[in-house]
């Protein structure tokens with residue numbers, strides 16, 4: 001499973017890129033607002049920091065304008081993926097951008113039928129939002145399982161980009177369910193390395209090593 005990071009904060013992206021764990025980046029208008037940065041400028045900077053796909057979201061609501069905005073975003077860098085909402089207009093814009101050779105990420109997917117439409121529109125990625133479904137008391141992970149089954153049934157190449165991830169358990173369950181990508185907030189991604197038995201074991205090894213009085217160097 002590929003790891004994308006869900007942020008528009010370039011300091012966080014740089015930190016993750018240095019560990020070599022980063023396959024791509026997703027942003028959305030709320031994350032851009034949080035960064036306080038100019039949208040086009042920050043997307044261009046992120047694209048220079050990572051080799052992988054960088055999702056940048058259109059803000060128009062009608063298909064024609066989405067295409068105009070999408071083409072402008074796609075010109076910023078080769079690794080820009082144009083993010084479009086899962087609406088009728090978003091699907092129309094997706095089809096047109098894909099036929100122009102632009103990579104797309106159809107976002108705000110909350111049902112298997114929506115995901116089926118995104119695949120039929122030729123989306124490069126579909127973004128099912130797990131956490132926001134969980135917030136409503138619906139099991140978001142079911143959607144990942146359903147999309148995996150549907151895409152495999154018909155051989156759709158659209159990649160399942162699990163989004164709205166809130167916990168380490170979400171990441172693990174996405175991998176088990178066969179998501180192609182998980183876009184993860186930086187704090188959750190860093191937290192994946194933590195285990196109390198690792199900390200406890202390391203502490204014991206260091207204490208015993210000190211008793212040997214030896215040094216490797």
Ligand code: E4P
Pocket residue numbers: 006026027028107127129131132163164165183
């Ligand atoms: C994905 O592309 C979205 O930016 C993101 O995962 C949304 O997450 P949230 O529901 O935590 O805002």
